[in-house]
Amino acid sequence: MDWGKGIILTLTAFAGIIISMVVICVRQDDIHLVTQNYYEEEIKYQDQIDKMVNASMLNYEALAFDAQRRLIELNLPKGAKGTLHLFRPSDARLDQKLDFEIQDLEANAINLSELKPGYWKIKMTWVEDETSYYIEKKINI
Template sequence: MNWGHKIIIVFVVFAIGILTLVTKSMRTKTDMVTKDYYAEELKYQQVLDGKRNAGTLSSPVQISQQSEGIAVTFPQELHGTGITGKIKFYRPSDAGMDVEMPLHLSSDGMLVINRQLFHKGNYLVKVQWENGGKPFYQEESFHIN
């Protein structure tokens, strides 16, 4: 085999390699943190204010696993105060596993979420609420067994 054939073989193998990489990259699933990223970025000052306000509470919002589900417990001073807001369990590995719901607390400041809504793994829990016209925000990593 002469050198001309070897050069053609190298170019063909290179082209096949490039086409393989392009095909794989086109099929790779990429989930954005949020679909409307720019609008969320403009609202980030509310998140900063919410974190500051949440830091003034006697204790942070507690998230725990119980046999009946995931329990979210608010500090004592917020019990029965008419909290409005939402909680989001963000799954970084797959946006299809995210769980978001409004806050409907019991009289003792607790919300229990059915365990069947979740898959085992790591979540970033984002709790955003308003009380007395003040925004509050807390986020923490949480592992569901």
């Protein structure tokens, strides 16, 4: 084999690899954005910062995770309303949003035993005495 054939074979192999990589990338269908409305949520982020500051000033832990029993305990006063977002960074199809309203101080636990094991972010937004709060907790199930 001479140099010309070697160069042609190398370039052909390189082009084949590039074409196969492009085909693989185009066929990939499990790409998930963190959020569908990214730009709208970015504009509203100052409100989010204010909610986080409000939550940091609380003198109690509003959200606790019990890994042994796989429970989230909401330690909020009676009358608090909000949303609990169970966020799975690796697969948006597993995300869940749960609305809650604290009416009984004894029954404020959410069972997570049916969630797929792995890394989760728990995002909780709530309103208490006309003040908005936001807290985020990272857990492994």
